[in-house]
Amino acid sequence: MRLAVAGVGNNISALVQGIGFYRQLDDEEELPGIAHPVLGGLRVTDIDVVAAFDVSETKAGRPLSEAIFAAPNNYPVLGAPQMTEDPEVLPGIADPDDEQQLTSVTKILRELDVEVLLYSLPTGLPEVARAYGRAAIAAGVAVVNCTPDPVAGLPDLQAEARAQGVPLVGDDLQSHLGxxxxxxxxxxxxxxxxxxxxxxxxxxxxxxxxxxxxxxxxxxxxxxxxxxxxxxxxxxxxxxxxxxxxxxxxxxxxxxxxxxxxxxxxxxxxxxxxxxxxxxDSSNAAGVIIDLIRIAAIARRRGETGFPVAATTLLKSPALVEDPLRQGDHALELLAVLAAENAD
Amino acid sequence: MRLAVAGVGNNISALVQGIGFYRQLDDEEELPGIAHPVLGGLRVTDIDVVAAFDVSETKAGRPLSEAIFAAPNNYPVLGAPQMTEDPEVLPGIADPDDEQQLTSVTKILRELDVEVLLYSLPTGLPEVARAYGRAAIAAGVAVVNCTPDPVAGLPDLQAEARAQGVPLVGDDLQSHLGxxxxxxxxxxxxxxxxxxxxxxxxxxxxxxxxxxxxxxxxxxxxxxxxxxxxxxxxxxxxxxxxxxxxxxxxxxxxxxxxxxxxxxxxxxxxxxxxxxxxxxDSSNAAGVIIDLIRIAAIARRRGETGFPVAATTLLKSPALVEDPLRQGDHALELLAVLAAENAD
Amino acid sequence: MRLAVAGVGNNISALVQGIGFYRQLDDEEELPGIAHPVLGGLRVTDIDVVAAFDVSETKAGRPLSEAIFAAPNNYPVLGAPQMTEDPEVLPGIADPDDEQQLTSVTKILRELDVEVLLYSLPTGLPEVARAYGRAAIAAGVAVVNCTPDPVAGLPDLQAEARAQGVPLVGDDLQSHLGxxxxxxxxxxxxxxxxxxxxxxxxxxxxxxxxxxxxxxxxxxxxxxxxxxxxxxxxxxxxxxxxxxxxxxxxxxxxxxxxxxxxxxxxxxxxxxxxxxxxxxDSSNAAGVIIDLIRIAAIARRRGETGFPVAATTLLKSPALVEDPLRQGDHALELLAVLAAENAD
Amino acid sequence: MRLAVAGVGNNISALVQGIGFYRQLDDEEELPGIAHPVLGGLRVTDIDVVAAFDVSETKAGRPLSEAIFAAPNNYPVLGAPQMTEDPEVLPGIADPDDEQQLTSVTKILRELDVEVLLYSLPTGLPEVARAYGRAAIAAGVAVVNCTPDPVAGLPDLQAEARAQGVPLVGDDLQSHLGxxxxxxxxxxxxxxxxxxxxxxxxxxxxxxxxxxxxxxxxxxxxxxxxxxxxxxxxxxxxxxxxxxxxxxxxxxxxxxxxxxxxxxxxxxxxxxxxxxxxxxDSSNAAGVIIDLIRIAAIARRRGETGFPVAATTLLKSPALVEDPLRQGDHALELLAVLAAENAD
Incomplete structure (x- = not known):
């Protein structure tokens, strides 16, 4: 599964290092801390980060494998083996009003056959969040928004996503055990x-x-x-x-x-x-991100659009929630079905 | 509802004083700490303790309203108004092998039109628990067992209860929030x-x-x-x-x-x-006892026998549990139905 | 001992009600929560609040016995008997630049033979704190400052206090057990x-x-x-x-x-x-205020001026501290000596 | 400093591995978790375990470096370098009434020039504790007793120790931060x-x-x-x-x-x-044992006998305590003096 990330903070450090950690475990071993070893046929270790965006001076222009350890990141260094792909971190969208920057991100996502864009910049940049959402939708790429800045909760983006046949997953991830x-x-x-x-x-x-x-x-x-x-x-x-x-x-x-x-x-x-x-903290995020990005990828592969209900219990502010208690129950059933599918 | 109690410990002090406390509240007020104000048409304040058994020297022979404060009882004194009935505490069953004592308890329960016997003696007297169970069944009285000493879990008592058409509720109450x-x-x-x-x-x-x-x-x-x-x-x-x-x-x-x-x-x-x-501790017990005794009374009034499934989530070791997770869900539904019935 | 208070918040409610609470206890009883039943010959119950200042609309103009319960005060109502004196709360100093207001406070303090002024307004009014300090010094009244806004820590006030022969006790009280x-x-x-x-x-x-x-x-x-x-x-x-x-x-x-x-x-x-x-919170303050005001009164009665070292361990920012660990040890000895003196 | 240990439990594992851990640190580095880097001129790293006794099957007959990891020991494996000496664990005293076993221990302690015997067997063997105490005193070796089984608290052993000019340190160590x-x-x-x-x-x-x-x-x-x-x-x-x-x-x-x-x-x-x-738990013990054994060794080298007061605050039941609060203060001063002496 081909993933792009916007923002190279501790969550991405945890995600990238964690995938490496699980890859070195024996096939037969139980994966500690993993809710769903397989989801819709995708294993935890099936994820490849193929593109990364971050404007900060300490990260842009460096390979992802180095940028994940740049200040102010402070997730522990696990010493896990490096991932196969190691893309250079690109500045991406610095100014959300600059349409050229959006177009450039859209182009990169398309060229690299990205399936899912994970939005994970610091909270408090709602315009940037919106811009990344638009750029991804334009590229036909599914979006997962980890932050409380609204993306999936924006009616106009939801409409655009439906028009483009793209799933929008958000907002604000529920921690693994928060x-x-x-x-x-x-x-x-x-x-x-x-x-x-x-x-x-x-x-x-x-x-x-x-x-x-x-x-x-x-x-x-x-x-x-x-x-x-x-x-x-x-x-x-x-x-x-x-x-x-x-x-x-x-x-x-x-x-x-x-x-x-x-x-x-x-x-x-x-x-x-x-x-x-x-x-x-960031393991607590990555343990849920791993499910959200797989749900987004599966929905996109199956041609589903809008908000995938299976993501409900994994988000603090899930989109389109009218009766959250009921939607939560349904979500758990859908998750169980996805988790029962075999990896190939 | 006519209740008899075996054992006059803190739980009974909490139960008796608590009913008094709720009686003095306004009809319109919310009852603090009450899960089900009405259950099967029975209000919290519809309970009368009409008989009490306890062999201890500090309690036997005294009116219930005094015995609930006798050592080693140490539940707080709430200053609530006294209940209408104030039976003398009788020794009841001191020796579980003495059939005469059982017969005497059976006789008292029958004469006083008791509907439910609440067994609440100190843990570690399984023979006494069994004896009270037998005495109540013989009187056609429903039994609620608060303790981990088995009563409802005994196959022979279950059989006797079914033969007599009496409900058996136990064992070991799940605390209100324990x-x-x-x-x-x-x-x-x-x-x-x-x-x-x-x-x-x-x-x-x-x-x-x-x-x-x-x-x-x-x-x-x-x-x-x-x-x-x-x-x-x-x-x-x-x-x-x-x-x-x-x-x-x-x-x-x-x-x-x-x-x-x-x-x-x-x-x-x-x-x-x-x-x-x-x-x-004893409020934590009484808050659940109030539901268990009403469930037992309702089951008996309706002619149901055996273990009432609605009591499952209120017990630590509910009888006849094959699939506890499933039975628990069913119990919650049954409780909701009972709680929706009007008091008259 | 004649006390004036500036600010009628929860601390004063706790102080006033607490003195009332201790007055109703038997002479022979141990006083719960009291570090020093007697200090320099002064009992806890020897304190009278004879003047009170507060500009807030809910308090000024009302008797102290009512003002201590006015919003936003929310210390529990203890139901203790009222104190002998029940002064009307006066506005005191609203504008610290208005010398007339200072003069007026000075005059009141003098006329009422006040021995100690307790400053206890909300934190963040350093100019008001300073103004009350000056008004009290001018009246020859000892000052106790409960707040972190500096009074005893101001070199010019210290100089004025020494010139007038007045003790200055502060700043910021150490809670009883904070x-x-x-x-x-x-x-x-x-x-x-x-x-x-x-x-x-x-x-x-x-x-x-x-x-x-x-x-x-x-x-x-x-x-x-x-x-x-x-x-x-x-x-x-x-x-x-x-x-x-x-x-x-x-x-x-x-x-x-x-x-x-x-x-x-x-x-x-x-x-x-x-x-x-x-x-x-406010009991935690009053339990120390009771010692600080007695230390201030004793120092004034004995003609001592400046910062009384015995108050060191009762303050977070004691004045004139060069070697706080050493001064603290000395303070404990002085407190022990004061506590050993008889009440008369 | 030449140490013998009776009992090869977790405490000894922590002690031996910890000394190894500190040896590999740079000379200039601060030693984490060390109260007194030097005590009476002795460094933490100056200790050598030259004899070890334990009757258990999993430990007796094996080199100390292996026995410290034998069940039921479960202190973490630190991977620190091995100590210079690696004595074979000997059974020591299995039967406290067998004088031959005592004599044999005495002989070993003498032959190996042991300065201090550390008694650290499981609690509940008072006769064995006493026997080891007697064997060490007879060899002119100082005793440190970590356990609540009395050794230093026994008047007859104290008398023997004084007669032999040997220090007795105990009983029951106060944890480092327990x-x-x-x-x-x-x-x-x-x-x-x-x-x-x-x-x-x-x-x-x-x-x-x-x-x-x-x-x-x-x-x-x-x-x-x-x-x-x-x-x-x-x-x-x-x-x-x-x-x-x-x-x-x-x-x-x-x-x-x-x-x-x-x-x-x-x-x-x-x-x-x-x-x-x-x-x-065992680090918490070893962090204090390291001081107790150095205090014992210094006292013996200086020809002091009886209970060394400097050990008072390091023990739960220090011997000869008449006024524990006062003795504690004195102990802290003595410790400070010892800690100020240079290592050579």
Whole structure:
């Protein structure tokens, strides 16, 4: 499967190194941390990154295998074998109003037979996100948007994508096991058991570029996280979400979330749940990206267009969601069907 | 609904005081901590305790309204108004081999038109549990067993109950929001998201009679807790469950559980979840007992016998479970139907 | 002891209600949560609030006993008996450049024989803090400054205070058991035991006016918290302090702090300490204010001027500190001496 | 410095591998996790293990470099270079009543010019501990006892040691940063700040042989842990200590402790501290053993006998403690003096 990436941050470092890590494992071994070893016939190790875009000085002009370690990236160095392809990182779209830059990206995607473009630039560049979406659609390439800046949620892009027969997958990926999904699961459990929520908070911290960035551009993220909770629970008005309490440098690419849930049980007695979640932030993204890009590629190969419902539970703000709880159930069934198909 | 209780411990103190607490609330108010305000037409406040059995010197011979505060009981004193009925606590069955004692209990249950017998003595008295079960069945009274000592799980009692047309509900109640259910939900989430479990533990502490008792009789409890986890997750071999790390007197009737889950994500990177759960132990039981006794009463009124499937998710070791995940789903539907019926 | 307060926030609500709470206890009872029942001969219950200043519309013009419950105050209502004096809250200093307002405050303080002025307005009003300091010094009244806005740390005010023979106590009170003091104690323990710190963070959350305010005016607070840590440990460069991650409304006047300490032990093996601290924020302040105001009153009665060293460990940024670790030891000795004096 | 070890468990694996780890570091580098790089002129890397005793089948008869990895040992394999000496593990004392075995150990210690014997067998063998103590004293060798089984606390051994001019160091080592020392520090802080303790617990878990063993032989350990707390705080009656909640296999040689402290502050408001401590258990021991064996060697070289006061803060049950708080202060000064001496 031929993949292009826009943005060469920690997520791409995790994705590229992780694919290398899994390639060196024995065929018979269980793949640790992999939800779906095969999805629609595509194995984890079937992905090749054939094009990469990033405007930053430390990355543009260098081979991808070097750019993934350039500052401010700080995902661990795994020492896995290099991938077969090692494209030079190109600047791509610096100015979203410059149509020539879009055309150039479209041309590259076409020439390299790219199937899926993964958009993964820092949050807070909605115009750039939109521009990459347009460039990919024009090339007939499926788009996966990892960020809360809207792409799949834009009605005009959805219309364009349908016209071109291209799938649009987004927005904002649900982490593999992130604070939103854990928080949502516990609040849903509380609701199911009939306890009365008094109040709850979720506070996140990390030491990668995302966390420095979120301090300023936290509003889109906070809204997206609330949408993620609403996929799981009906009432979120008593829940405070702090996407980034601040930048904590010694954590590096690790992320820590503290969750607290206070409720009332029988005879108004207090019930309290305190949770700490620690993850490798970019592994937490890559573990879901690997499914999203395969879903996008399969949909494109099958000629499906628009938003593939199978991606619903993998996104914080899935497009076209009218009844998120119902769509979520359907998504899980579709995922199970895809995971049952053989790789060839 | 006419209820008899065997054992006047903290759970009964919570149940009796809690019903009083809810009776004094306004009809229009939301009931805090109540999963199902109405179940099969029965309100929380429709329960009357009309008989109580307990052999302990501090309780037998005293009115129920006093016995619920006798040592070692240490559930908080809520100051709620007293219930209408205030039966004298009778010794009931001290020696399970003494058939006369069983006959006497049967007679009392019949004379008082008891609908449901709630068995709630300390864990570790399987013969006494069995004896109360037999006495109730003989009286045509439904049985609810809160403890891990088997009653509903005994094939011969099940047969007797069917012959007498009596429902048997057990064994071992699932807490309203207990460590087993939270642990199970999080392990299930991990499985669903495709992370690989490295190891997990659950350790419980408290300061009521249960915790002093569990130190010695923990084996049945540990097995029952593992069964509860298997209702939710397929693999529990990497999970250590410690039902009682010890008696911590200053906690009184509060219970604290520490849970830790370690897993592997994308590229074998570590993921860690640490959870602390704090509850009022006996409220946590009473919040579920209130549903179990109503389910038992409704089943009996409708002439249903055997194990009522609606009780499945409310028990750690539900009887007759072949496919617990499927039975659990069915139970939730049945509960929803019961909860939709009007009180009259 | 005759006290005036500038600012009628939660801290003053806690102080006033708390004194009432302790007054109703038996003389022989141990006072819960009291470090020094007697200090320099002054009992906790010897304090009378005889004047109060606050410009806010919800408080000015109302009796103190009502103003302490006016929004946005949200300290719990303890139901303790009212204090003997119940002064009307006066606007005091609204414009720090208006010398007439200063003169008026000076006059009131003199007329009411006030011994100590407690400055406790929201953080971020350095000019107002300075103005109250000047007004009190002019009246010959000792000043206690609870906030990180500098008063005792201003060289010109210190000079004026010495000239007038008035003690100046500040700045920024160390909480009774706050995140800074716990964090400092644990980092110091690590240093003492010879472990090598890898990194540490401290993140604070709350739901009172302070936390809404800190989000904007956090810089002074962060600096003050780092100074507090340096009273305890030599190296604080690997420590991230987040004074307020955000406003969490359901916490009300409660405060939660999450601390994490990562270190290396023998053979470079990891050591990890995770701490959660939960306090009633304004009780945490009042428990130290009660000592600071008595230290200030005693110093004034004894004709001492400048900064009373006994207050060192009760402040985050004590004035005149050259060698904080040494001054801290001396302070503890002085406190012990004061605490040994009898009340009369 | 010539060391003999009795018991070849994880602690010895950590000690031997750790010395190797530090030897390969550059001379100029800071040693991570080392409290005292030099103590009485002895460097961390100056230690040689020249004799080792262990009766277990998996260890006796094999070279020390292999025995340290034999089951049930599960300290991580560090891959550090091997030590210069690699003695064969000898059975030593299997039967403490067999005087011939004692004589044989004495003879070996003498012949190999051993300076210090480190006693580190599993807890619960008080007779064996005593026998090793006697054998070492007879050889004029200093003894360090890591375990709660008494050696230095036995009056008759102390008398023998004084007669022979031999130092006795024990009992029960205080971990480098263990649950007792953290718990003690926080309880002491609470006392110092004047909060009123309501109740506190400490619960420990691990997956090495110690934890399986402690479940049965926990009484000595619990008493020793309470003694450790009393070195720091005056009142420990409201503190519950659970040395081992159980064996948690996936933790291996890691140890987790959960601490909870509940107190009352100003106006009787609640204060709560929850702590989780995670350590590599045997590194936590070896980081202190390295100081204890050097203190013992220095004392012996200087002809000092009895209990060396400098070891006080490194032990849970230091011998001859009349006023532990005072002796602790003195110990810290003595340690500082020793640490200031140059290595040659």
């Amino acid at each position: 604070s939103s999904i854990v928080h949502g699961a516990l609040l849903a459990l509380l609701e199911e058991r009939g306890l009365t929520l008094s109040g709850s908070y979720q506070v996140n911290m990390g030491g990668n570029a995302d966390f420095a960035n979120l301090r300023k551009h936290g509003a889109n993220k906070e809204a997206s996280k609330h949408r993620a909770l609403r996929q799981k629970v009906s009432r979120t008005d008593r829940v405070t979400v702090i996407p980034s309490a601040g930048f904590v440098s010694h954590l590096g690419d690790r992320k820590v979330a503290h969750l607290s849930i206070e409720a009332r049980g029988w005879a108004d007695m207090p019930v309290k749940l305190d949770v700490t979640l620690q993850v490798q | 460590s087993s259910i939270v642990h199970g939900a999080l392990l299930a989430l991990l499985e669903e998201r495709g992370l690989t479990l490295s190891g997990s533990y659950q350790v419980n502490m408290g300061g009521n009679a249960d915790f002093a008792n569990l130190r010695k009789h923990g084996a049945n409890k540990e097995a029952s807790k593992h069964r509860a986890l298997r209702q939710k997750v397929s693999r529990t071999d990497r999970v250590t469950v410690i039902p009682s790390a010890g008696f911590v007197s200053h906690l009184g009737d509060r219970k604290v559980a520490h849970l830790s889950i370690e897993a592997r994500g994308w590229a074998d990177m570590p993921v860690k979840l640490d959870v602390t759960l704090q509850v009022q | 995140s800074s003091i716990v964090h400092g104690a644990l980092l110091a323990l690590l240093e003492e035991r010879g472990l090598t710190l890898s990194g540490s963070y401290q993140v604070n959350m709350g739901g009172n006016a302070d936390f809404a305010n800190l989000r904007k005016h956090g810089a002074n607070k962060e600096a003050s918290k780092h100074r507090a840590l340096r009273q305890k440990v030599s190296r604080t460069d690997r420590v991230t302090v987040i004074p307020s991650a955000g406003f969490v409304s359901h916490l009300g006047d409660r405060k939660v702090a999450h601390l994490s300490i990562e270190a290396r032990g023998w053979a470079d093996m990891p050591v990890k300490l995770d701490v959660t601290l939960q306090v009633q | 649950s007792s020392i953290v718990h003690g520090a926080l309880l002491a802080l609470l006392e110092e700040r004047g909060l009123t303790l309501s109740g506190s617990y400490q619960v420990n878990m691990g997956g090495n042989a110690d934890f399986a063993n402690l479940r049965k032989h926990g009484a000595n350990k619990e008493a020793s842990k309470h003694r450790a707390l009393r070195q720091k705080v005056s009142r420990t009656d409201r503190v519950t200590v659970i040395p081992s909640a159980g064996f948690v296999s996936h933790l291996g040689d890691r140890k987790v402790a959960h601490l909870s402290i509940e107190a009352r502050g100003w106006a009787d408001m609640p204060v709560k501290l929850d702590v989780t401590l995670q350590v590599q």
